[in-house]
Structure formats: structure tokens, C-alpha cells
Amino acid sequence: MRTMEMREARAMVKAMRSGAGRAPEGLADAVLSEVGLVDSWTEVEGPIGPLYVGWGRDGVSAVERAGDPAGFEADYELRTGRSIRRVPGMPPKLLAQVRARLQGERTGGPPLDLASLTEFEQAVLRKTMEIPYGEVRPYSWVAREIGRPRAVRAVGSALGGNPIVFVIPCHRVVRADGRIGEYGAGGPDAKREVLACEGIDTDELERMAQRGVRYVGSDTTSIYCYPSCHHARRISAAHEVGFRDAAEARSVGYRPCKSCRPLEGTPFAA
Amino acid sequence: MCADCPDRLASDRDAGFPLLVAHYQDLVYGIARRSTRRPEDAEDLAQDAFVRAYRALGAYEASRIRELRVGGWLASITLNLARNRARRREVPSSGLEAVVEPPDAAPGPATLVEEREADTVWQRRLEALPTRFRRAVELRHVSGLSYPELAEALGRPLGTVKSDVHRGVRLLRQVVEQEGIVAKREVER
Numbered sequence: 001m002r003t004m005e006m007r008e009a010r011a012m013v014k015a016m017r018s019g020a021g022r023a024p025e026g027l028a029d030a031v032l033s034e035v036g037l038v039d040s041w042t043e044v045e046g047p048i049g050p051l052y053v054g055w056g057r058d059g060v061s062a063v064e065r066a067g068d069p070a071g072f073e074a075d076y077e078l079r080t081g082r083s084i085r086r087v088p089g090m091p092p093k094l095l096a097q098v099r100a101r102l103q104g105e106r107t108g109g110p111p112l113d114l115a116s117l118t119e120f121e122q123a124v125l126r127k128t129m130e131i132p133y134g135e136v137r138p139y140s141w142v143a144r145e146i147g148r149p150r151a152v153r154a155v156g157s158a159l160g161g162n163p164i165v166f167v168i169p170c171h172r173v174v175r176a177d178g179r180i181g182e183y184g185a186g187g188p189d190a191k192r193e194v195l196a197c198e199g200i201d202t203d204e205l206e207r208m209a210q211r212g213v214r215y216v217g218s219d220t221t222s223i224y225c226y227p228s229c230h231h232a233r234r235i236s237a238a239h240e241v242g243f244r245d246a247a248e249a250r251s252v253g254y255r256p257c258k259s260c261r262p263l264e265g266t267p268f269a270a
Numbered sequence: 271m272c273a274d275c276p277d278r279l280a281s282d283r284d285a286g287f288p289l290l291v292a293h294y295q296d297l298v299y300g301i302a303r304r305s306t307r308r309p310e311d312a313e314d315l316a317q318d319a320f321v322r323a324y325r326a327l328g329a330y331e332a333s334r335i336r337e338l339r340v341g342g343w344l345a346s347i348t349l350n351l352a353r354n355r356a357r358r359r360e361v362p363s364s365g366l367e368a369v370v371e372p373p374d375a376a377p378g379p380a381t382l383v384e385e386r387e388a389d390t391v392w393q394r395r396l397e398a399l400p401t402r403f404r405r406a407v408e409l410r411h412v413s414g415l416s417y418p419e420l421a422e423a424l425g426r427p428l429g430t431v432k433s434d435v436h437r438g439v440r441l442l443r444q445v446v447e448q449e450g451i452v453a454k455r456e457v458e459r
Contacts, residue, residue: 012442013411016392023299024313028291031320037284 029085033057039084041072044095046166047102047197048190054084055094059111063098063164065185079163080116101167104133104198112164120148124158131172134198135228136205138176141263160184171195176263178209200228213242215262217254224249229260280335283327290340291320297341298348300413304393305352315355319348341415342422349405349423395445403438410435 032038036057043066044053052072054062062076062084069086076084090098097110109129114122123146130145131137139159143152159170165185171194175181180202183191192202208227217224218235224243225232243249246256246264256262275293278286295316302315323344327335396404396412409415409423410431420435421428 012439012446016396016407016411017414021296021300021303023295023316024309027295027299027313027316028288030313030317031291031295031324032288034317034321035287035324037288 039082040087041084042087042089048193053098056113058113060164060167061113063167121158124155125162125168128170128173129168131169134200136172136174139173140176142173144263178206212244214245215243215249217241217243217249222254223257224254225257226260226262229257231257231259275340276336276338279327280332287324294344297413298344301345301348304408315352319351323347339419339422342419345409345415345423395442398445399438399441403434403441406431406434407438
């Protein structure tokens with residue numbers, strides 16, 4: 001009788017144990033990404049083709065042109081020290097913020113995680129975010145704006161290492177001589193292509209620079225701008241005046257635009 | 271059961287935590303599933319329990335982490351969280367959701383049907399028990415916690431949880447026997 005009971009009890013326990021239940025597949029990943037131990041990435045449509053977008057607890061941490069998933073993951077882990085895995089999609093709010101930024105909206109962008117970068121690199125990239133959609137600025141402009149006017153080359157390196165391309169528009173930083181400059185996310189041709197998407201005629205900018213025109217002014221306002229500044233683009237042909245440098249503009253009584261803040265023409269400008 | 275988990279957690283929380291989640295996710299989810307009505311709520315509850323565990327570990331001294339009975343500790347976090355949520359939900363609810371929610375709607379593949387039926391039979395039997403005994407039996411025999419872990423999970427002395435489990439099993443056996451009698455009567459009729 002007693003053994004009978006034992007056997008019965010054991011069968012009962014076994015039956016109950018089989019009802020323990022398995023955790024759903026995504027649970028562990030959801031937990032680890034919630035506490036910031038695993039980051040996620042997915043593919044998102046960009047201005048000139050698909051992008052890989054990575055994010056973690058603190059915001060968007062990587063954007064790269066799609067192509068090599070394994071390489072993307074390896075670089076990510078090396079740079080941030082965190083592991084990352086592919087997921088089917090982004091959280092809707094974050095995706096909307098990324099899209100807003102890619103479409104050139106000035107507010108409502110995603111939070112960005114730049115913690116893997118030096119303070120200088122972060123300053124360069126944050127300043128670059130201020131360049132409006134459809135406009136370009138020279139490397140030397142970024143350098144002056146962040147209070148490091150001599151660090152033009154370092155600005156170039158920082159932009160070359162931009163881990164969040166397109167969302168941080170490093171393509172909007174060009175050479176002061178009007179040439180388009182290098183581009184980490186696919187070389188100069190890709191850079192032209194993105195800028196063209198934003199409505200910038202890079203050929204025209206280069207021709208202007210070859211003629212020696214760095215700034216344009218309006219003879220009705222006596223203000224001078226970068227040629228791609230939205231104020232400059234409103235100047236009609238009849239009133240447009242080209243300038244070789246800031247000194248020339250000021251010598252005829254023009255003041256710099258407060259919106260695009262053209263350089264005063266330091267000898268260190270690239 | 272994952273004997274080196276506490277040591278790893280104590281020396282490096284971020285390195286040890288993924289191991290902890292991998293090892294205990296079935297346990298935590300199982301407890302969550304039995305303390306909530308809908309599977310989505312269970313997943314949410316389990317996730318929240320792990321997140322709380324992670325944060326708690328950040329505040330603990332290494333010596334305290336080394337002494338953790340991880341299974342029991344996680345079970346207690348999950349149970350407390352479930353209780354708090356249920357309490358919060360009770361306030362605004364008009365009692366309608368209990369009527370509206372079917373307990374298990376998702377249809378499984380044919381091969382799982384038999385097993386699933388057996389599960390629900392045991393679930394129904396367990397639900398006939400008073401909460402105190404049901405919880406003790408479930409944690410011991412469904413989740414597979416040891417008695418010391420069980421004591422930690424429920425915050426009660428070892429002797430008490432042991433006797434609760436034994437009483438629960440006895441009650442459960444009565445439920446089964448009663449079913450047998452009922453079934454026999456039906457056959458005789």
C-alpha cells in the first residue's frame with residue numbers, strides 16, 4: 001500500500017513537472033536588451049539604399065550602409081564592447097525618430113549613444129548635426145565652431161570615424177576649396193549622391209569654388225553667406241555678389257550671416 | 271543548479287547576468303505563467319522580474335550575491351511582482367475581465383494536444399487547492415525548487431514550506447481520488 005502511494009505520488013509529480021512551461025524564444029534577448037547588455041540592429045531604408053541601424057539602452061549607436069552583417073557586428077562589438085544581434089525591426093518610436101532625421105527634420109531625432117567616442121569626436125559630431133539638410137560647411141567651420149580652429153585635420157578624422165552615418169550628416173562637411181572631400185560611407189561618389197538627394201548641386205559648388213567664389217552676398221542686405229546657406233539661395237541673380245574671402249566681403253561693407261556663420265578667413269582654413 | 275552563477279555575478283554582474291537569464295528563464299516564466307491570466311502578461315512579468323533582479327544585483331555587496339540562492343530569490347521577485355500587479359489591477363477593474371478572458375486560447379500543433387490536455391487537467395486540479403498549498407506544490411513540484419529555495423521564495427521558514435507542500439500533495443491526491451469515484455459512478459450509470 002505504501003509503495004503504491006509512493007509510485008502514485010511520483011507519477012503525479014512527473015505529470016505536474018511536464019507542465020512547467022518553456023520561456024518564449026525572445027524573452028532572454030528582451031531582458032538583456034532592456035538592461036543594456038545586448039544591443040540590437042536591423043535594416044532600415046536610407047536615402048541612397050538600405051542601412052544597418054544599431055541601437056541600445058541609450059539610443060542609436062550605429063548606422064552603416066548595408067552590406068556585410070558579420071563585419072558590422074564585429075566592428076560594433078569591438079568599438080562598444082557590447083554584443084549586438086539582429087532583430088526583425090526597430091521599436092516604432094525610435095524608427096520614427098530615425099526617419100525624421102534622415103528626412104532632414106531638425107527636431108525629433110533619435111537619442112544618440114556616442115559614449116564609445118572621445119569628447120572631441122563627440123563635439124565634432126554634435127556640431128555636424130547642426131548643419132541643416134541641404135547645406136554644406138567646410139571642415140574648418142566645424143573646427144572653429146567647437147572652439148578648436150586649428151584642429152581641422154582632426155575634425156576630418158573624427159568625421160571619417162562617424163559611427164552613425166546619415167543620421168549624423170558627416171556628408172554635409174566638405175573641403176573649403178569647394179571640393180567634395182572624402183567620405184567614409186562609400187567614397188566621394190556616394191557623398192555626391194546623398195547631397196544630390198538633399199537638393200545640393202555639387203558640380204555647381206565646385207565650379208564656383210574654381211572661379212574663386214567662397215561666399216555669396218546680397219547687395220540689398222549686405223550680408224554674405226556660404227553658397228548653400230538657405231539665405232544665400234534666396235538671393236536673386238541680379239543681386240548676387242560673389243566673394244573670394246571674408247576680408248573682401250567686409251572691405252565692401254558686408255557682414256557675415258548669423259545663420260551659417262561664415263569663417264573670418266583664418267590662415268589655417270583647409 | 272547553476273552552482274557557479276552567484277560567484278560569476280559577484281565578480282562581474284554584466285558577464286554573469288546573461289548566464290543567469292539563460293539558466294532561469296524557464297523557471298521565472300513558468301512562475302509568471304501560473305500567476306497571470308494571459309501569456310502576454312506572463313512574458314511581460316518575467317521580463318520585468320529579470321530587469322528588477324539585474325538592478326537589485328547592482329546594489330548588493332559581492333558577499334551577499336555569493337550567498338544568494340538564485341532560484342528562490344528570482345522566484346520571490348517574480349511572485350512579489352505578480353502580487354503587486356494583481357493588486358494594482360484590482361482597483362480600477364469592474365471584475366469583467368475575469369469573465370471575458372479565456373484562459374488558454376492559442377491552439378498548438380497536433381502533437382502537443384495530448385500533453386497540453388494533461389497540463390490543463392493538472393492545472394485545474396491544482397486550482398482546486400487553497401492558494402497557500404497550491405503555490406507551495408507548484409513551486410516545489412512544477413518549477414522544481416528545492417525546499418531551501420522554496421523557503422526563500424515564499425519568505426517562510428523551511429519547516430512551514432515543507433509541511434505546506436506535503437499538505438498540498440495530500441489535498442491534491444484527494445482531488446484525484448474524488449475524480450476517480452465520480453468517473454466510476456458515471457461508468458456504472
